[in-house]
Amino acid sequence: MTVEKFSSIYQRAVDRKGGEDQLEKLLSTPLSKTELAAIPEDRWLSAFSMKVFQSGISWDVVRKKWPNFEELFFGFKIEPLLMLSDEVWEERAQDPRIIRHLVKVMSIPRNARMIYEARAEHGSFSEMVANWPLDNITGLWEHMKKHGDRLGGNTGPYTLRTMGADTFIFSTDVEAYLRNTGVIDSAKTTKRAMTAANQAFCQWREESGRSLSEISQIIAYSTGENRI
Structure with a gap:
């Protein structure tokens, strides 16, 4: 080529x-690999979730409401969120303090699961991102699309860029x-x-x-x- x-x-x-x-x-x-690896996993989930909600919605509106999302969803801590039942998720998706969109809200537990499962092989999701080979950075895009929810297209890559990953x-x-x-x-x-x-x-x-x-x-x- x-x-x-x-x-x-x-x-x-x-x-x-x-x-x-x-x-x-x-x-x-x-960011450097060391800096990337040190990012708390809840910050990844918050960032993914924000980008999912910003798709098709005013970015400014989403940003203004984001403190309410952080409060309602335990600061996007992985373990507490994975313990919630589908019924609780459906209930929280109707909370007037956030943007009420069930499909997008349900991406939160699914992406929490993706982040959680990365620990087994990589130690943490942050370490996985930090050590992903740049000569196959699109493979990381595909991983997020396959194992996450609503992270296809530019959503996943834009989140990586926002968080400081090299892509x-x-x-x-x-x-x-x-x-x-x-x-x-x-x-x-x-x-x-x-x-x-x-x-x-x-x-x-x-x-x-x-x-x-x-x-x-x-x-x-x-x-x-x-x-x-």
């Missing part, structure tokens, strides 16, 4: 954003770039497209020494409708 040199992508982003200093100020960097994202601009340059030629959710994208990002990572997260952002800034 032939991909554009990262130096060319970077220079285009620099030109669009008004200079190297301006571009660099826009970039967020991932690229199929944002509108990134997907358009990959498609227009022939890196992917099928639906972004296919294994073929995810593998091809992952390989391209790893090549750019080797060229630049930058994280997948930074490369993803730079590609987004190098294309689309985001000139200064």
Whole structure:
């Protein structure tokens, strides 16, 4: 697979954003493996749940109500939540203090189970994420989609990015770039497209020494409708 040199992508982003200093100020960097591994598991569940609720709903509305979610769901502590019966979950899904959406509320115990089950093989969900090989980061996306609930599409990857994990994202601009340059030629959710994208990002990572997260952002800034 032939991909554009990262130096060319970077220079285009620099030109669009008004200079190297301006571009660099826009970039967020991932946490270290040590920092990732230390994240409490309840923070992962809270983050996954917030992203699930933000899908199709005003992000600002969800954020304003989130303290009520934290209170109602035990601060998203894994063990207490796994002890609740389906009847209790259905009751809490109707609580007027939160956004009442049964299907999305039921994603909470299912994702709690995914986080809990990661302990057996990896020690903790945080350690699993921290040690996941970057040359197969889309495999982590697939793991979350398969073992979690409502974490397919960009929901899982966006949550990873929010929490500081090193990952690229199929944002509108990134997907358009990959498609227009022939890196992917099928639906972004296919294994073929995810593998091809992952390989391209790893090549750019080797060229630049930058994280997948930074490369993803730079590609987004190098294309689309985001000139200064």
